[in-house]
Amino acid sequence: MRKAEVIRQTSETKIQLALTIDGTGQQTIKTKIGFLDHMLELFVRHGRFDLALTCDGDVEVDAHHTTEDIAIALGRAFSESLGERRGIIRYGSMLLPMDEALVMTSVDISGRGMAVVELDIPSEKIGQQFDTELVEEFFIAFARELGATIHLHQIAGKNSHHIVEACFKGFGRALGEAIAVNQQAPDEIPSTKGTIK
């Protein structure tokens, strides 16, 4: 069973999480930011991961520290769960429609952390707390901590909630595909270099 527990505490956030990557989409997520809870629930459900996550962060400042630190803790949990990356498919992609929005997501568990996020989100905030510029921050921090290349490119979309929702659902699907075990080569590290980490 591939899983990990991460506890991360700073002066800005306290995060506790338990992740099972070969799960069924079960979740208890409490971040104190309603929209972020909603996005993480979609991500977990569509990737079929199991996640218990609580974050007690300084949301009286804004949503920045909570969003970024959750991405760090989640990226770390996926990294630890995958160990030396043996047997994984490595690549995953999803072109995800959400009503009028359409977002292409592509993931490579490459060992090199970078995110290319090209979104045109019309509103600055979703809900009372969530700044839409935090979407890019989330994926940069996640990519860096996991050691993955993540592309998110918006093809269409006018509604901010739909666009961001397409990102998190699509990323869940693409990541789920990338970390699935390749039944043809369950013991191989999928790199000509012989190592990914």
Ligand SMILES: [Mn+2]
């Ligand atoms: Mn929604």
